[in-house]
Amino acid sequence: MRDLRRWLLSLSGLAAFVAVWALAVALSSTHVVPSPWRVARGLAELAVTGALFKHTIASLFRVTWGYLLGVLLGVPAGLLLGWSGRAARTFDPFIQLFRPISPLAWIPIAILWFGVGDPPAVFIIFLGSFFPITVASMNAVANVNATHINVARNFGLSSYQLVRRVLLPAVTPDLVVGMRLTLGIAWLVVVAAEMIAVNSGLGFLIIDSRNAGNRYDLVIAGMVMVGLVGLGLDVVMRRVERFDGLRWSYGAANTADAAEGARP
Numbered sequence: 001m002r003d004l005r006r007w008l009l010s011l012s013g014l015a016a017f018v019a020v021w022a023l024a025v026a027l028s029s030t031h032v033v034p035s036p037w038r039v040a041r042g043l044a045e046l047a048v049t050g051a052l053f054k055h056t057i058a059s060l061f062r063v064t065w066g067y068l069l070g071v072l073l074g075v076p077a078g079l080l081l082g083w084s085g086r087a088a089r090t091f092d093p094f095i096q097l098f099r100p101i102s103p104l105a106w107i108p109i110a111i112l113w114f115g116v117g118d119p120p121a122v123f124i125i126f127l128g129s130f131f132p133i134t135v136a137s138m139n140a141v142a143n144v145n146a147t148h149i150n151v152a153r154n155f156g157l158s159s160y161q162l163v164r165r166v167l168l169p170a171v172t173p174d175l176v177v178g179m180r181l182t183l184g185i186a187w188l189v190v191v192a193a194e195m196i197a198v199n200s201g202l203g204f205l206i207i208d209s210r211n212a213g214n215r216y217d218l219v220i221a222g223m224v225m226v227g228l229v230g231l232g233l234d235v236v237m238r239r240v241e242r243f244d245g246l247r248w249s250y251g252a253a254n255t256a257d258a259a260e261g262a263r264p
Contacts, residue, residue: 042217066125078137128189136178140171180237
């Protein structure tokens with residue numbers, strides 16, 4: 001019953017937004033911003049022609065490769081930098097130097113190196129994923145209770161055993177949270193990259209609809225699809241966060257959920 005109430009509240013907020021949108025378009029008589037009905041018809045048009053499926057799959061393909069490369073390289077790098085003070089002092093300045101640079105600033109260089117197509121987009125998504133997950137991994141190691149490390153050393157655990165039996169279980173919950181946030185960044189980056197470097201994907205669909213006859217209904221339809229896919233990815237990662245092996249780290253969150261559910 002409580003979950004149903006939450007869903008109804010969420011849907012009521014969305015319905016109110018759509019109603020205000022439709023009312024604003026009707027009162028202003030604008031031809032630039034389409035009505036919700038026109039956007040819905042645009043989505044149906046894209047679905048019937050197969051363009052919606054094609055561009056969505058293209059975006060997910062690029063995000064998958066760029067994100068996985070970022071995680072596979074960023075997590076070990078972050079764990080190493082967080083664990084080894086010498087490595088951190090050597091390489092952390094480079095991480096902090098390149099981290100603030102927007103991945104989109106690399107688009108000209110990516111096109112110069114890889115040409116036009118999937119490789120530059122994947123490279124840009126990789127950059128957008130690598131630095132956040134690296135920093136998240138470093139912070140996860142820093143948050144490990146030093147007492148646990150000292151106890152493991154007192155029991156004579158080797159470095160390999162300490163990493164496998166103490167460090168990795170301790171940092172995994174924070175890593176999953178970092179991976180979830182990084183996935184959101186990767187999804188943001190792919191849409192922007194597809195507006196410039198490729199000829200497919202939801203980002204390309206948005207900019208192409210703008211250029212091909214000012215089809216703003218398709219522009220907003222593409223934006224809606226970006227939001228829906230992003231929401232779906234976030235829901236999946238939230239489910240991963242609540243796996244049995246990770247629930248122990250969310251006591252405060254569960255307490256907050258219970259308190260929220262008790263509110264009238």
